Amino acid sequence: MPTKFIFVSGGVISGLGKGVTTASIALLLQNRGYRITPVKCENYLNIDAGLINPIEHGDPYLCQDGTEADMDMGTYEKFLDKNMERHNFITMGQIYKTVIDRERNFEYDGEDVEAIPHVTDEILKRIKAAGEKEDADIVVVELGGTAGEYQNALYYEASRILSRDKKNSVIHVHVSYLPTPSHLGEPKTKPTQLSVRSLNAMGIQPDFIVTRSEKPMDARRRARFALFCSVDAENVIDSVDMKTPYEAPLHLANQKMDEKILDMLELPNKKLDLTKWQTMVASVHAKKTKQITIAIVGKYFATGEYQLRDSYAALMDAIDHACWVNHAEASVRWIQAEKLEKGNLDDLTGADGIIVPIGWGPRGVEGKIKAIEYARVNKVPYLGLCYGMQLAVVEYARNVLGLKGAHTLECDADTSHPVIHMISGQEELLKRRAYGGTMRLGRWECQVKSGTLSDESYIKYDGYEDKGQKMVGERHRHRYEFNDAYAKQFEEKGLVIAGRSVVENLAEIIELPQDVHPFFVGTQYHPEYRSRPLRPHPLFLSYIQACSGGK
Secondary structure, three states, rough: OOOOEEEEOOOOOOOOHHHHHHEEEEEHOOOOOEEEEEEEOOOOOOOOOOOOHHHHOOEEEOOOOOOEHHHHHHHHHHHHHHOOOOEEEEEEEHHHHHHHHHOOOOOOOOOOHHHHHHHHHHHHHHHHHHHHOOOOEEEEEOOOOOOOHHHHHHHEEEEEEEEHHHOOOOOEEEEEEOOOOOOOOOOOHHHHHHHHHHHHHHOOOOEEEEEEOOOOOOOHHHHHHHHHHHOHHHHEEEEEEOOOOOHHHHHHHHHHHHHHHHHHHOOOOOOOOOHHHHHHHHHHHHOOOOOEEEEEEEEOOOOOOOHHHHHHHHHHHHHHHHHHHHOOOEEEEEEEEEHOOOOOHHHHHHEEEEEOOOOOOOOOHHHHHHHHHHHHHHHOOOEEEEEHHHHHHHHHHOOOOOOOOOOOOOOOOOOOEEEEEEEEOOHHHHOOOOOOOOOEEEEEEEEOOOOOOOHHHHOOOOOOOEEOOOOOEEEEEOOOOOHHHHHHHHOOOOEEEEEEOOOOOOOEEOOOOOOOOEEEEEEEEOHHHHHOEOOOOOHHHHHHHHHHOOO
């Protein structure tokens, strides 16, 4: 069967939920028995998302093959319960670099290299290759940005070329905003009309319009979309705000969007089974028996006068997944690490749990260390992720081992006690300013020590890949490591190295015994990137249980 293609574009404003819509369509078609491959096309000229400030574009999502990608990769993984890799993620930087490298290598045989056809050809080549790599029946392509932007026009042109060449094999879904201004009291269709006009100007007529709105769409608005946007009224799909994005597939299925897509693509309408997904969504809405407060001490929250959840999107999702299983509802308290450096720790008072997540550089570090000390001394459940694990080591070295001035070399190159030091081979990379894609990235195997809290968590929640060897494959994104020269001192003072990497024997997990602290765990890896709504991560499940008062 020839591969089919679905392009998903956005209109009016960014952040509408194109990624959720793309993932929802992919989930519905996958659950009907089709092999699905999602692809995200990003506009920026970065090769990947690894060097982008999380405040600028949200939390870079780390794939198991080491690809540092857009957050939508995480959405695809969570909805489809399958790993995304490099072929699922395209940036305009990748495209231009490939085309220019080919031109320099005389691979175009002296042609004048132009945006059309050479750039569009490379875009289509990568989209088709993604489908071929996974032997996909359908490739669902999310086009970054909004319709009418100059910087994504070549993606749209590529989709137009493909739709021209492949009749009945390409459809276009346009996700747009249906606002209801408070002073008017009725939804306004004009923004979407103008957005669709931008598509028409590029030679694209959408087959479906998905309207994102605060309130359900009525028949009059549906009729106006059909009239002014030349879309069948039954193909105008309502996507109202919901308690969780995981409801979106059910909402689209209720409007038979997946059936309509299959009819348009001339594919058999196989049986749909959403039983597990429906059960998970029901748990989101179920009455919660526990209310907990989690303090997240970080430094990527603020964007102007606003707080930005997307800077820690994967972490927030992992907390949600674990809470639903534990019948708990978490209230998150965002705490700027720099505020704690002055010594006022009142913001930590009353927190049922404390998390120090990923971070880089010295800004706010002393505030994070104070938060870790507070959690350790006051026996507040603590989870340290990557930098949060490293700084827990620093705090323990200073305040328990008595190593005054202990630090990570990332923050203090002259520290007398470098308890966290550089990974072997990274020094030369930094001298050459080779930052992008040069860290310890992606999935690495870790062997967990028997009898530890981490071991109990992986056993209880079926998290081991190899139960006999107690092996887990977790995702990494860092340059600095625990300095093994200090391992004996730490262990003599009660710190447990609960896991080590299989290849290099590096410390991967540190923790305190449960007779000393109810839950004090730090991981060099990022368990949040592996958490999924149908399979929450074992460490987060145990952590939320501890925050709820359970052992």
